[in-house]
Amino acid sequence: MAESGATTPRERYRAQVRTEIKDHAWEQIATAGASALSLNAIAKRMGLSGPALYRYYAGRDELITGLIKDAYRSLADTFRQASEASDASKAGASSAPGPDLTTLAHALRGWALDDPQRYFLIYGTPVPGYHAPDDITAIAQQIMATLLDACPVTPPDSAVTPLDAHLEDHRQWAGDHPAPPATLRSALTFWTRLHGVLSLELAGHFTGMGFDPALLFAAELEEFSPSTPVGRTRSA
Amino acid sequence: MAESGATTPRERYRAQVRTEIKDHAWEQIATAGASALSLNAIAKRMGLSGPALYRYYAGRDELITGLIKDAYRSLADTFRQASEASDASKAGASSAPGPDLTTLAHALRGWALDDPQRYFLIYGTPVPGYHAPDDITAIAQQIMATLLDACPVTPPDSAVTPLDAHLEDHRQWAGDHPAPPATLRSALTFWTRLHGVLSLELAGHFTGMGFDPALLFAAELEEFSPSTPVGRTRSA
DNA sequence: TGTACATCAGTGAACGCGCGTTCACTGATGTAC
DNA sequence: TGTACATCAGTGAACGCGCGTTCACTGATGTAC
Numbered sequence: 001m002a003e004s005g006a007t008t009p010r011e012r013y014r015a016q017v018r019t020e021i022k023d024h025a026w027e028q029i030a031t032a033g034a035s036a037l038s039l040n041a042i043a044k045r046m047g048l049s050g051p052a053l054y055r056y057y058a059g060r061d062e063l064i065t066g067l068i069k070d071a072y073r074s075l076a077d078t079f080r081q082a083s084e085a086s087d088a089s090k091a092g093a094s095s096a097p098g099p100d101l102t103t104l105a106h107a108l109r110g111w112a113l114d115d116p117q118r119y120f121l122i123y124g125t126p127v128p129g130y131h132a133p134d135d136i137t138a139i140a141q142q143i144m145a146t147l148l149d150a151c152p153v154t155p156p157d158s159a160v161t162p163l164d165a166h167l168e169d170h171r172q173w174a175g176d177h178p179a180p181p182a183t184l185r186s187a188l189t190f191w192t193r194l195h196g197v198l199s200l201e202l203a204g205h206f207t208g209m210g211f212d213p214a215l216l217f218a219a220e221l222e223e224f225s226p227s228t229p230v231g232r233t234r235s236a
Numbered sequence: 237m238a239e240s241g242a243t244t245p246r247e248r249y250r251a252q253v254r255t256e257i258k259d260h261a262w263e264q265i266a267t268a269g270a271s272a273l274s275l276n277a278i279a280k281r282m283g284l285s286g287p288a289l290y291r292y293y294a295g296r297d298e299l300i301t302g303l304i305k306d307a308y309r310s311l312a313d314t315f316r317q318a319s320e321a322s323d324a325s326k327a328g329a330s331s332a333p334g335p336d337l338t339t340l341a342h343a344l345r346g347w348a349l350d351d352p353q354r355y356f357l358i359y360g361t362p363v364p365g366y367h368a369p370d371d372i373t374a375i376a377q378q379i380m381a382t383l384l385d386a387c388p389v390t391p392p393d394s395a396v397t398p399l400d401a402h403l404e405d406h407r408q409w410a411g412d413h414p415a416p417p418a419t420l421r422s423a424l425t426f427w428t429r430l431h432g433v434l435s436l437e438l439a440g441h442f443t444g445m446g447f448d449p450a451l452l453f454a455a456e457l458e459e460f461s462p463s464t465p466v467g468r469t470r471s472a
Numbered sequence: 473t474g475t476a477c478a479t480c481a482g483t484g485a486a487c488g489c490g491c492g493t494t495c496a497c498t499g500a501t502g503t504a505c
Numbered sequence: 506t507g508t509a510c511a512t513c514a515g516t517g518a519a520c521g522c523g524c525g526t527t528c529a530c531t532g533a534t535g536t537a538c
Binding site: 245276295 | 490491492493494495501502
Binding site: 008009010038039040041051054059060 | 523526527
């Protein structure tokens with residue numbers, strides 16, 4: 001999708017086939033993982049002969065790069081939409097301005113569970129050779145910016161650590177977002193902690209353990225919720 | 237290694253060749269990732285012909301399973317050794333009994349950085365079909381048990397959460413370790429948080445960001461250090 | 473409106489490759505008397 | 506100590522497969538006059 005303004009019938013057709021190829025590619029990735037992706041297999045599934053796909057993609061690598069870019073865009077969109085929705089819902093009176101982290105967190109988890117292999121295509125095991133093209137960095141920064149917009153400007157514990165100072169010097173990763181240092185750290189920690197629980201869940205490392213990953217995710221999230229103090233207060 | 241008591245020369249030879257095969261396998265995995273592992277390529281590197289390896293492994297799958305098991309064992313050993321070393325060093329007088337989490341954390345990070353693809357073989361993107369054999373679960377539990385031994389029995393914030401109760405009901409994952417619920421949660425969180433930072437670092441997701449992953453790792457770790465209160469106190 | 477031409481989607485054959493795996497066999501190493 | 510036998514490591518040929526990718530080509534779709 002988002003192949004930009006197609007006008008002539010031929011252009012429309014091309015765009016449609018390109019996305020059809022991608023759809024089959026995602027299906028194949030979800031079934032057997034990204035390393036099993038094969039142009040010939042996709043062609044066969046579409047009722048085409050192998051070389052036909054070379055009208056649409058220069059090769060396997062270009063297709064995969066396209067998929068990765070789409071995955072990033074999809075996550076960025078999901079994040080932005082969740083952010084806007086939560087922003088609108090509390091337009092009336094409620095607590096703090098801006099979207100809240102809980103909404104973003106659940107959007108992230110939903111997006112990941114929706115297609116675990118798509119999550120892993122972005123955040124999973126890297127293939128030693130591959131280096132992401134530059135325009136992907138931009139989308140990653142956009143994701144970070146959305147996250148920073150949702151972070152309370154004064155996080156629960158707001159003392160400035162050495163790490164904060166270090167991050168301050170390297171704000172580029174959030175597109176030079178003008179948030180205070182403690183907020184930068186907060187967003188980064190939000191990201192790494194949720195990724196920690198989520199990636200282990202998606203990889204199935206909790207299945208042998210019997211308990212519910214959602215509870216673990218929620219517990220990690222609670223640490224960021226501004227409504228509850230940082231030391232959990234409920235007891236059982 | 238640890239092929240168990242080899243006595244006759246032939247047995248010793250077999251064991252040696254088996255580990256030599258594994259060594260080449262690891263080298264290949266480190267270079268091109270686990271999905272690129274090929275029996276023929278290993279044989280060629282060893283100066284053997286392809287089918288020769290079938291004297292030592294029933295096939296590619298058995299070799300990979302062996303590698304995974306070795307990786308788990310290696311991590312368990314690293315953990316245990318770090319644990320014992322830290323235990324001994326403070327035999328004199330110092331603070332709490334038992335090893336401390338900082339030592340374990342750095343052992344983990346060192347082990348991971350030593351061979352990122354080995355880390356990913358365990359904790360990385362799962363291949364949709366594969367299911368780990370049962371004896372691996374045992375090693376994973378042993379790792380958890382070592383971790384639990386190092387957790388302070390009364391963690392920094394010790395109120396009992398609903399998650400604690402849930403974990404209490406599913407203690408199996410730690411080999412029925414007799415730690416209090418809050419400690420179970422603490423160990424689990426230790427694991428997921430460090431994995432969060434570490435896996436993103438190993439996957440190279442911080443390289444475009446310019447800052448030092450070690451600082452982020454240390455910051456996450458600080459939250460578990462009993463010497464420092466949970467809210468960081470230093471300022472800059 | 474029809475004709476001539478250009479564009480482009482898709483085909484089928486082919487190339488070269490490396491993979492996992494089997495099989496019948498050779499030659500060396502160990503064992504038993 | 507030497508001889509007969511069994512064990513087993515390793516070979517080379519072969520099978521069947523699917524991969525990515527190229528190339529010359531046909532036939533349909535669009536464009537220009």
